[in-house]
Amino acid sequence: MSKAVIAALVERFPDAVHAPYEGVGGDDCAFVERSRIVDVCRFLKEEPSLAFNMAPYITAVDYLGATPRFEVVYNLLSTVHNKRVRLRVKVPEGPEGVVPSVTGLWRGADWFERYCWDMYGIPFSGHPDMRRLLMYDEFEGHPLRKDYPLRGRQPLVVEREVHDIFRGPGPASRD
Amino acid sequence: MASELDGLPVIATRREEAEGFLQGLVSKSLGWARKYSLFTYPFVTACCGMEYMTMASARYDSDRFGAAMPRFSPRQADLLMVVGTVNCKQAPILQRIYEQMADPKWVMAFGVCASSGGFYDNYATVQGIDRIIPVDVYVPGCPPRPEQVLDGIMLLQKKIQNQSHKLIDRKPLPVIAGGPGR
Numbered sequence: 001m002s003k004a005v006i007a008a009l010v011e012r013f014p015d016a017v018h019a020p021y022e023g024v025g026g027d028d029c030a031f032v033e034r035s036r037i038v039d040v041c042r043f044l045k046e047e048p049s050l051a052f053n054m055a056p057y058i059t060a061v062d063y064l065g066a067t068p069r070f071e072v073v074y075n076l077l078s079t080v081h082n083k084r085v086r087l088r089v090k091v092p093e094g095p096e097g098v099v100p101s102v103t104g105l106w107r108g109a110d111w112f113e114r115y116c117w118d119m120y121g122i123p124f125s126g127h128p129d130m131r132r133l134l135m136y137d138e139f140e141g142h143p144l145r146k147d148y149p150l151r152g153r154q155p156l157v158v159e160r161e162v163h164d165i166f167r168g169p170g171p172a173s174r175d
Numbered sequence: 176m177a178s179e180l181d182g183l184p185v186i187a188t189r190r191e192e193a194e195g196f197l198q199g200l201v202s203k204s205l206g207w208a209r210k211y212s213l214f215t216y217p218f219v220t221a222c223c224g225m226e227y228m229t230m231a232s233a234r235y236d237s238d239r240f241g242a243a244m245p246r247f248s249p250r251q252a253d254l255l256m257v258v259g260t261v262n263c264k265q266a267p268i269l270q271r272i273y274e275q276m277a278d279p280k281w282v283m284a285f286g287v288c289a290s291s292g293g294f295y296d297n298y299a300t301v302q303g304i305d306r307i308i309p310v311d312v313y314v315p316g317c318p319p320r321p322e323q324v325l326d327g328i329m330l331l332q333k334k335i336q337n338q339s340h341k342l343i344d345r346k347p348l349p350v351i352a353g354g355p356g357r
Protein backbone atom coordinates (compact mmCIF):
# COMPACT_ATOMS: atom_id res chain seq x y z
CA MET A 1 0.00 0.00 0.00
CA SER A 2 2.62 2.53 0.96
CA LYS A 3 4.52 1.87 -2.24
CA ALA A 4 1.26 2.80 -3.91
CA VAL A 5 1.28 6.14 -2.07
CA ILE A 6 4.63 7.17 -3.45
CA ALA A 7 3.79 5.75 -6.87
CA ALA A 8 0.58 7.77 -6.95
CA LEU A 9 2.49 10.88 -5.89
CA VAL A 10 5.18 10.51 -8.52
CA GLU A 11 2.58 9.78 -11.14
CA ARG A 12 0.50 12.80 -10.19
CA PHE A 13 3.38 15.26 -9.65
CA PRO A 14 6.25 14.06 -11.87
CA ASP A 15 7.99 17.43 -11.71
CA ALA A 16 7.53 18.09 -7.97
CA VAL A 17 8.19 14.74 -6.26
CA HIS A 18 11.52 13.04 -6.82
CA ALA A 19 14.06 10.64 -5.38
CA PRO A 20 11.66 8.37 -3.44
CA TYR A 21 13.26 5.88 -1.07
CA GLU A 22 12.35 3.68 1.87
CA GLY A 23 13.33 5.34 5.12
CA VAL A 24 14.10 3.94 8.56
CA GLY A 25 11.18 1.91 9.86
CA GLY A 26 9.82 1.23 6.39
CA ASP A 27 8.14 4.59 5.88
CA ASP A 28 8.12 5.95 2.40
CA CYS A 29 10.06 9.13 1.90
CA ALA A 30 10.41 11.51 -0.97
CA PHE A 31 11.79 14.93 -1.74
CA VAL A 32 9.26 17.57 -2.73
CA GLU A 33 9.76 20.89 -4.48
CA ARG A 34 9.30 23.75 -2.04
CA SER A 35 6.80 25.69 -4.16
CA ARG A 36 4.55 22.64 -4.67
CA ILE A 37 4.37 21.34 -1.12
CA VAL A 38 0.83 22.61 -0.50
CA ASP A 39 -0.44 21.01 -3.71
CA VAL A 40 1.19 17.70 -2.86
CA CYS A 41 -0.19 17.79 0.69
CA ARG A 42 -3.67 18.70 -0.51
CA PHE A 43 -3.63 15.77 -2.91
CA LEU A 44 -2.48 13.43 -0.11
CA LYS A 45 -5.19 14.68 2.19
CA GLU A 46 -8.15 14.90 -0.16
CA GLU A 47 -7.67 11.85 -2.37
CA PRO A 48 -9.97 9.25 -0.71
CA SER A 49 -7.68 6.32 -1.43
CA LEU A 50 -4.85 8.09 0.46
CA ALA A 51 -6.65 10.22 3.10
CA PHE A 52 -3.64 11.54 5.01
CA ASN A 53 -5.80 13.34 7.50
CA MET A 54 -3.18 14.05 10.12
CA ALA A 55 0.23 15.75 10.32
CA PRO A 56 1.63 14.33 13.56
CA TYR A 57 5.00 15.97 13.26
CA ILE A 58 6.60 18.67 11.16
CA THR A 59 10.17 19.58 11.94
CA ALA A 60 13.32 20.93 10.41
CA VAL A 61 16.94 19.85 10.04
CA ASP A 62 20.01 22.05 9.75
CA TYR A 63 22.62 20.58 7.39
CA LEU A 64 25.26 23.19 8.09
CA GLY A 65 27.65 23.54 5.17
CA ALA A 66 25.32 22.05 2.57
CA THR A 67 23.39 24.08 0.05
CA PRO A 68 20.50 24.46 0.43
CA ARG A 69 21.13 24.49 4.14
CA PHE A 70 17.81 23.50 5.75
CA GLU A 71 15.24 20.84 5.26
CA VAL A 72 11.66 20.82 6.50
CA VAL A 73 10.36 17.32 7.14
CA TYR A 74 6.65 16.54 7.04
CA ASN A 75 5.54 13.32 8.71
CA LEU A 76 2.03 12.52 7.59
CA LEU A 77 -0.33 9.86 8.88
CA SER A 78 -3.45 8.37 7.38
CA THR A 79 -5.63 7.14 10.21
CA VAL A 80 -8.00 5.67 7.61
CA HIS A 81 -5.47 3.37 5.97
CA ASN A 82 -2.89 3.29 8.78
CA LYS A 83 -0.06 4.50 6.57
CA ARG A 84 2.71 7.00 7.08
CA VAL A 85 4.70 9.01 4.60
CA ARG A 86 7.56 11.43 5.03
CA LEU A 87 8.12 14.41 2.75
CA ARG A 88 11.37 16.37 2.74
CA VAL A 89 11.59 19.90 1.42
CA LYS A 90 14.94 21.59 0.87
CA VAL A 91 15.03 25.20 2.02
CA PRO A 92 17.84 27.71 1.43
CA GLU A 93 18.95 30.05 4.21
CA GLY A 94 17.69 33.59 4.50
CA PRO A 95 14.48 35.43 3.60
CA GLU A 96 14.23 33.84 0.15
CA GLY A 97 13.79 30.44 1.81
CA VAL A 98 10.08 30.92 2.47
CA VAL A 99 8.02 27.75 2.75
CA PRO A 100 4.29 27.82 1.96
CA SER A 101 2.33 27.02 5.10
CA VAL A 102 0.16 23.92 5.31
CA THR A 103 -1.96 25.26 8.19
CA GLY A 104 -4.83 25.59 5.73
CA LEU A 105 -4.87 21.79 5.40
CA TRP A 106 -4.04 20.68 8.93
CA ARG A 107 -4.83 23.16 11.70
CA GLY A 108 -2.34 21.32 13.91
CA ALA A 109 0.56 22.35 11.70
CA ASP A 110 0.35 25.81 13.29
CA TRP A 111 2.65 25.23 16.25
CA PHE A 112 5.03 23.01 14.30
CA GLU A 113 5.64 25.77 11.81
CA ARG A 114 6.06 28.32 14.57
CA TYR A 115 8.54 25.92 16.15
CA CYS A 116 10.51 25.72 12.90
CA TRP A 117 10.60 29.51 12.76
CA ASP A 118 11.61 29.80 16.44
CA MET A 119 14.32 27.17 16.48
CA TYR A 120 15.68 27.30 12.91
CA GLY A 121 14.55 30.64 11.50
CA ILE A 122 12.63 29.18 8.57
CA PRO A 123 9.83 31.57 7.57
CA PHE A 124 6.45 30.26 6.42
CA SER A 125 4.19 32.23 4.12
CA GLY A 126 0.44 32.23 4.67
CA HIS A 127 0.73 31.26 8.34
CA PRO A 128 -1.95 32.98 10.47
CA ASP A 129 0.30 33.82 13.42
CA MET A 130 4.03 33.67 12.66
CA ARG A 131 5.60 34.23 16.08
CA ARG A 132 8.13 32.45 18.21
CA LEU A 133 6.71 29.40 19.96
CA LEU A 134 9.03 28.60 22.87
CA MET A 135 11.61 31.34 23.23
CA TYR A 136 10.76 34.85 24.37
CA ASP A 137 10.35 37.73 21.96
CA GLU A 138 13.55 39.44 23.14
CA PHE A 139 15.63 36.41 22.14
CA GLU A 140 17.96 37.03 19.21
CA GLY A 141 18.88 34.25 16.83
CA HIS A 142 17.55 30.74 16.48
CA PRO A 143 18.93 28.34 19.08
CA LEU A 144 18.79 25.00 17.25
CA ARG A 145 20.84 26.24 14.32
CA LYS A 146 24.16 24.47 14.38
CA ASP A 147 26.09 27.74 14.42
CA TYR A 148 24.27 29.07 17.50
CA PRO A 149 26.55 28.81 20.56
CA LEU A 150 25.47 26.03 22.94
CA ARG A 151 25.55 28.29 25.99
CA GLY A 152 24.39 31.43 24.23
CA ARG A 153 22.14 32.50 27.08
CA GLN A 154 20.27 35.77 26.78
CA PRO A 155 19.03 36.48 30.31
CA LEU A 156 15.99 38.69 30.75
CA VAL A 157 16.93 39.92 34.22
CA VAL A 158 20.28 41.16 35.43
CA GLU A 159 21.93 38.28 37.24
CA ARG A 160 23.26 38.68 40.77
CA GLU A 161 26.89 38.33 41.65
CA VAL A 162 27.34 35.17 43.71
CA HIS A 163 30.40 35.50 45.89
CA ASP A 164 30.47 32.75 48.47
CA ILE A 165 30.01 29.76 46.21
CA PHE A 166 32.75 28.18 44.17
CA ARG A 167 31.36 27.18 40.81
CA GLY A 168 34.39 26.18 38.81
CA PRO A 169 34.70 27.73 35.39
CA GLY A 170 31.28 29.30 35.35
CA PRO A 171 29.10 30.25 32.43
CA ALA A 172 30.14 33.86 32.82
CA SER A 173 33.67 32.96 31.78
CA ARG A 174 32.70 30.31 29.26
CA ASP A 175 30.23 32.08 27.03
CA MET B 176 47.85 52.10 69.10
CA ALA B 177 44.75 50.59 67.72
CA SER B 178 46.02 47.15 68.64
CA GLU B 179 46.19 48.20 72.28
CA LEU B 180 42.55 49.11 72.28
CA ASP B 181 41.58 45.96 70.45
CA GLY B 182 42.65 43.79 73.32
CA LEU B 183 40.41 45.56 75.82
CA PRO B 184 37.11 43.96 76.72
CA VAL B 185 34.10 45.65 75.21
CA ILE B 186 32.46 47.80 77.79
CA ALA B 187 28.70 47.83 77.50
CA THR B 188 26.45 50.03 79.54
CA ARG B 189 23.71 48.46 81.62
CA ARG B 190 21.11 49.77 79.22
CA GLU B 191 22.78 48.14 76.21
CA GLU B 192 23.15 44.95 78.14
CA ALA B 193 19.50 44.98 79.06
CA GLU B 194 18.53 45.68 75.48
CA GLY B 195 20.74 42.91 74.22
CA PHE B 196 19.24 40.51 76.73
CA LEU B 197 15.73 41.46 75.70
CA GLN B 198 16.59 41.23 72.04
CA GLY B 199 18.05 37.79 72.61
CA LEU B 200 14.87 36.61 74.29
CA VAL B 201 12.75 38.04 71.50
CA SER B 202 14.98 36.50 68.85
CA LYS B 203 14.84 33.11 70.43
CA SER B 204 11.11 33.03 70.85
CA LEU B 205 10.41 34.57 67.44
CA GLY B 206 12.80 32.11 65.84
CA TRP B 207 11.11 29.24 67.65
CA ALA B 208 7.71 30.42 66.52
CA ARG B 209 8.74 31.04 62.94
CA LYS B 210 10.64 27.84 62.36
CA TYR B 211 7.60 25.69 63.15
CA SER B 212 5.13 27.65 61.07
CA LEU B 213 6.69 27.76 57.63
CA PHE B 214 4.06 28.47 55.02
CA THR B 215 5.50 27.30 51.73
CA TYR B 216 4.91 28.64 48.28
CA PRO B 217 5.75 25.82 45.85
CA PHE B 218 7.08 27.26 42.60
CA VAL B 219 6.84 23.96 40.75
CA THR B 220 8.09 24.01 37.19
CA ALA B 221 9.32 20.53 36.30
CA CYS B 222 9.71 16.88 37.21
CA CYS B 223 10.88 17.60 40.79
CA GLY B 224 7.22 18.42 41.43
CA MET B 225 6.50 14.69 41.69
CA GLU B 226 9.01 14.45 44.49
CA TYR B 227 7.55 17.52 46.11
CA MET B 228 4.17 15.78 46.20
CA THR B 229 5.69 12.73 47.84
CA MET B 230 7.46 14.90 50.38
CA ALA B 231 4.29 16.79 51.19
CA SER B 232 1.91 13.85 51.33
CA ALA B 233 1.25 11.29 54.04
CA ARG B 234 4.27 9.00 53.87
CA TYR B 235 6.96 11.60 54.39
CA ASP B 236 4.64 14.27 55.70
CA SER B 237 6.36 17.61 55.87
CA ASP B 238 3.59 18.64 58.25
CA ARG B 239 5.63 17.08 61.03
CA PHE B 240 7.99 20.02 60.59
CA GLY B 241 5.27 22.60 60.40
CA ALA B 242 5.96 23.19 56.72
CA ALA B 243 2.94 21.57 55.17
CA MET B 244 0.69 24.43 54.32
CA PRO B 245 1.17 25.41 50.69
CA ARG B 246 -0.13 28.89 50.11
CA PHE B 247 -0.79 29.66 46.51
CA SER B 248 -0.29 33.33 46.99
CA PRO B 249 3.25 34.57 47.58
CA ARG B 250 1.89 37.27 49.88
CA GLN B 251 0.89 34.68 52.43
CA ALA B 252 3.99 32.53 52.25
CA ASP B 253 7.35 32.76 53.94
CA LEU B 254 9.22 29.82 52.41
CA LEU B 255 9.63 29.87 48.65
CA MET B 256 10.40 26.39 47.34
CA VAL B 257 11.72 26.55 43.82
CA VAL B 258 11.02 23.04 42.56
CA GLY B 259 12.39 22.31 39.12
CA THR B 260 14.14 23.86 36.18
CA VAL B 261 13.97 27.62 35.86
CA ASN B 262 14.66 28.86 32.38
CA CYS B 263 15.50 32.34 31.21
CA LYS B 264 11.91 33.01 30.19
CA GLN B 265 10.71 32.28 33.72
CA ALA B 266 13.40 34.21 35.54
CA PRO B 267 11.46 37.52 35.68
CA ILE B 268 8.39 35.67 37.01
CA LEU B 269 10.37 33.98 39.77
CA GLN B 270 12.01 37.25 40.74
CA ARG B 271 8.67 38.97 40.87
CA ILE B 272 7.18 36.26 43.07
CA TYR B 273 10.12 36.55 45.45
CA GLU B 274 9.63 40.28 45.68
CA GLN B 275 5.93 39.86 46.39
CA MET B 276 6.59 37.74 49.46
CA ALA B 277 6.41 39.58 52.76
CA ASP B 278 9.41 39.61 55.06
CA PRO B 279 10.65 37.46 56.73
CA LYS B 280 11.15 35.09 53.81
CA TRP B 281 13.38 32.17 53.02
CA VAL B 282 14.14 30.33 49.81
CA MET B 283 14.87 26.67 49.22
CA ALA B 284 16.37 25.44 45.95
CA PHE B 285 14.84 22.00 45.43
CA GLY B 286 16.85 19.74 43.10
CA VAL B 287 19.98 20.30 41.06
CA CYS B 288 18.17 22.25 38.38
CA ALA B 289 17.12 24.96 40.80
CA SER B 290 20.45 24.81 42.65
CA SER B 291 22.85 25.02 39.74
CA GLY B 292 21.07 24.48 36.44
CA GLY B 293 21.99 20.80 36.66
CA PHE B 294 22.83 19.18 33.39
CA TYR B 295 20.86 21.77 31.42
CA ASP B 296 23.96 23.77 30.59
CA ASN B 297 22.41 25.19 27.46
CA TYR B 298 20.95 28.31 25.91
CA ALA B 299 17.69 28.25 27.83
CA THR B 300 18.31 27.47 31.50
CA VAL B 301 19.30 29.74 34.37
CA GLN B 302 22.40 28.27 35.99
CA GLY B 303 21.00 28.21 39.50
CA ILE B 304 18.28 30.41 40.95
CA ASP B 305 20.86 32.07 43.20
CA ARG B 306 21.71 34.11 40.13
CA ILE B 307 18.29 35.72 40.42
CA ILE B 308 17.25 35.58 44.09
CA PRO B 309 19.09 34.83 47.35
CA VAL B 310 18.87 31.19 48.47
CA ASP B 311 19.01 29.79 52.02
CA VAL B 312 19.08 26.01 51.50
CA TYR B 313 20.18 23.97 48.53
CA VAL B 314 18.83 20.43 48.26
CA PRO B 315 20.82 18.47 45.67
CA GLY B 316 19.57 15.43 43.81
CA CYS B 317 17.73 14.73 40.62
CA PRO B 318 15.14 14.54 42.02
CA PRO B 319 16.13 14.68 45.70
CA ARG B 320 14.87 11.95 48.00
CA PRO B 321 12.13 13.19 50.33
CA GLU B 322 14.49 12.53 53.24
CA GLN B 323 16.92 15.01 51.72
CA VAL B 324 14.22 17.63 51.51
CA LEU B 325 13.20 17.02 55.10
CA ASP B 326 16.84 17.38 56.06
CA GLY B 327 16.91 20.63 54.15
CA ILE B 328 13.85 21.83 56.04
CA MET B 329 15.52 20.94 59.33
CA LEU B 330 18.66 22.82 58.31
CA LEU B 331 16.53 25.80 57.45
CA GLN B 332 14.80 25.56 60.82
CA LYS B 333 18.16 25.59 62.52
CA LYS B 334 19.10 28.64 60.52
CA ILE B 335 15.86 30.41 61.39
CA GLN B 336 16.34 29.61 65.07
CA ASN B 337 19.81 31.12 65.04
CA GLN B 338 18.92 34.22 63.12
CA SER B 339 18.54 37.46 64.97
CA HIS B 340 14.92 38.46 64.64
CA LYS B 341 14.18 42.10 65.25
CA LEU B 342 10.88 43.37 66.46
CA ILE B 343 11.26 46.48 64.37
CA ASP B 344 13.70 46.38 61.48
CA ARG B 345 14.47 49.80 60.11
CA LYS B 346 17.00 48.61 57.57
CA PRO B 347 16.11 49.60 54.01
CA LEU B 348 14.92 46.67 51.94
CA PRO B 349 17.56 45.30 49.60
CA VAL B 350 17.04 45.82 45.91
CA ILE B 351 17.72 42.54 44.20
CA ALA B 352 18.45 43.59 40.66
CA GLY B 353 17.38 46.04 38.09
CA GLY B 354 16.54 44.82 34.65
CA PRO B 355 14.86 45.79 31.45
CA GLY B 356 11.29 46.81 31.99
CA ARG B 357 11.78 47.91 35.60
Ligand code: SF4
Nearest residue numbers: 222223259286288317
Ligand atom coordinates in the same frame (compact mmCIF):
# COMPACT_ATOMS: atom_id res chain seq x y z
S1 SF4 C 1 16.63 18.17 39.28
FE1 SF4 C 1 16.07 16.43 37.98
S2 SF4 C 1 14.00 15.86 38.69
FE2 SF4 C 1 14.41 17.95 39.40
S3 SF4 C 1 13.61 19.32 37.84
FE3 SF4 C 1 15.76 18.98 37.38
S4 SF4 C 1 15.76 17.28 35.94
FE4 SF4 C 1 13.76 17.28 36.95
